[in-house]
Amino acid sequence: MPRSKSQDKMSLISVHVPKKMLEELDDLVRRGIFPNRSEAIRAALRDLLYREVFKAKPPREEEKEEDIPAAFIRGR
Known part of the structure; x- marks a missing residue:
């Protein structure tokens, strides 16, 4: 099965x-807060990287994706 463009930009890890x-x-997934485990974990990882790498608070949901570095946006 061919991989999608977003899959080519991601790496699989085991935790x-x-x-x-x-x-x-x-x-959280059952309640519809996240569509799946992977997206929830990516969101948590983005928050961690913002705090530890940028020493900044993670952006709020209502902030536009243009204000977020591309490396931290889903599938980019």
Whole structure:
């Protein structure tokens, strides 16, 4: 099966997480806050990188994607 352009720009990683953490993550997906586990984890990673790399607060949801460095936007 051919890969999409966004898949070509992403790398697959494996992460071990405590069962309780995974249950909470799945609850966020069930409640519709995130479409899937991967998107929830990417959002958390973006927030971490903003805090630790840029020493800044992550952008709020209502901020436009143009204001966010391209490396931190879904699939870019």
